[in-house]
Amino acid sequence: MKKLLMTIGSAAVFLPVLAFAQEAGVHDEGLIAAAAALDLKDIAVALVMGFGAVGPAIGIGIIGGKSAEAVGRNPEAVAKIQTVMILSIAFAEAVAIYALVVALIIKFV
Numbered sequence: 001m002k003k004l005l006m007t008i009g010s011a012a013v014f015l016p017v018l019a020f021a022q023e024a025g026v027h028d029e030g031l032i033a034a035a036a037a038l039d040l041k042d043i044a045v046a047l048v049m050g051f052g053a054v055g056p057a058i059g060i061g062i063i064g065g066k067s068a069e070a071v072g073r074n075p076e077a078v079a080k081i082q083t084v085m086i087l088s089i090a091f092a093e094a095v096a097i098y099a100l101v102v103a104l105i106i107k108f109v
Contacts, residue, residue, distance in 0.1 A: 002086075034076050041106055041107060042107075044106050045103045045106050045107045048099055048103040048106060049099060049100065049103045051094055051101070052095070052098070052102070052103070053096050053099065053101070054100020055092075055094045055095060056093055056095045056096040057096075059092040059095075060089050060092050060093070062090075063084040063085055063088045063089055063092065064085070067081050067082070067084075
């Protein structure tokens with residue numbers, strides 16, 4: 001059953017591509033020029049920033065959630081928890097800034 005669903009899913013994905021395929025010998029010069037001008041550095045920059053932002057975003061979410069839990073359990077320790085939370089968020093955000101620096105190095109070097 002799983003193989004049948006995979007086959008049907010693959011056909012559903014690839015059949016529209018075949019329906020819109022061009023005839024042999026018909027080319028769009030603008031599209032070919034754009035593909036030739038495609039620089040892989042731009043794709044690398046996008047991937048570095050994308051993956052470099054996902055980790056800190058997840059980490060900051062976890063830090064915020066756990067600090068809220070800690071304040072809920074011990075309201076008297078708000079000042080200490082908030083200090084540690086802000087420091088942890090700053091360290092997590094530094095990773096995103098490092099990803100930005102790497103992306104800029106890839107882009108301009």
